[in-house]
Amino acid sequence: MILVYDIEEKRVAKMLKLCRRYLNWIQNxxxxxxxxxxxxxxxxxxxxxxxxEEKDSLIIFKSRDEKWLDKQVVGxxxxxxxxxx
Amino acid sequence: MILVYDIEEKRVAKMLKLCRRYLNWIQNxxxxxxxxxxxxxxxxxxxxxxxxEEKDSLIIFKSRDEKWLDKQVVGxxxxxxxxxx
Numbered sequence: 386m387i388l389v390y391d392i393e394e395k396r397v398a399k400m401l402k403l404c405r406r407y408l409n410w411i412q413n414x415x416x417x418x419x420x421x422x423x424x425x426x427x428x429x430x431x432x433x434x435x436x437x438e439e440k441d442s443l444i445i446f447k448s449r450d451e452k453w454l455d456k457q458v459v460g461x462x463x464x465x466x467x468x469x470x
Numbered sequence: 471m472i473l474v475y476d477i478e479e480k481r482v483a484k485m486l487k488l489c490r491r492y493l494n495w496i497q498n499x500x501x502x503x504x505x506x507x508x509x510x511x512x513x514x515x516x517x518x519x520x521x522x523e524e525k526d527s528l529i530i531f532k533s534r535d536e537k538w539l540d541k542q543v544v545g546x547x548x549x550x551x552x553x554x555x
Contacts, residue, residue, distance in 0.1 A: 387531060389474060391498040412529055413476040414499065429544055442545035444497055446472055446531070453538040459514055460527035 386425070387446040387454075388416040392436065399435045403428070419451070471510070472531040472539075473501040477521065484520045488513070504536070 388408055392400045397414075404410070407428050408418035420428070425445070432443055448454040473493055477485050482499075489495070492513050493503035505513070510530070517528055533539040 387472065389497060389500050391500075412474060412527060415474050415476075415529060432544065436545050438545045440546060442497060442543060442547065444500060445542040445544070447540040447542070448533055449538050449540075453534050455532045455534075457530040457532070458527060459517065459530070460521050460523045461525060462527065 386418060386420060386448070389444045389446075390414050390432075390442070392441040392443075396435055396437070396441065400432065403431055403435060417456075471503060471505060471533070474529045474531075475499050475517075475527070476529075477526045481520055481522070481526065485517065488516055488520060502541075 386408070388404060390400055390404070391414065401410070404416045407420055407424065408416035411417050429443070429445075436443065471493070473489060475485055475489070476499065486495070489501045492505055492509060493501035496502050514528070514530075521528065
């Protein structure tokens, strides 16, 4: 799963904290990891409480099988700052 | 293909312009679309000329088959501003 958010500055810290509870932080506003649909629903519900739905957005890409998704990083790779899952 | 960049402000406009030549812009720094490996190599080469590799990054997720990748958008969806491909 890849999660990307586009959130106004003032709400970004809360969203970052929430997403890091569920996923690995790989870039500024990009996270990856695996989670069940139940956990994902919980994450989305929590995210909606932070978001202004008129202005912010959250995009989730789900691959049915990890082996079907290749990742290529160009430039600086963010250190893995720990996945709390 | 999903492309996400994390670029310093002063270089962001150039990168946005480059990526929009190849892909659909779906969120702040997120693009999606399909492209051949040859085109992708060209895109990466052009991107590297814009990027400061010590500071900026570009992540590309490739799914071998589009049907294996589901997309879910929560909140505001960016209008499709046109794909120049």
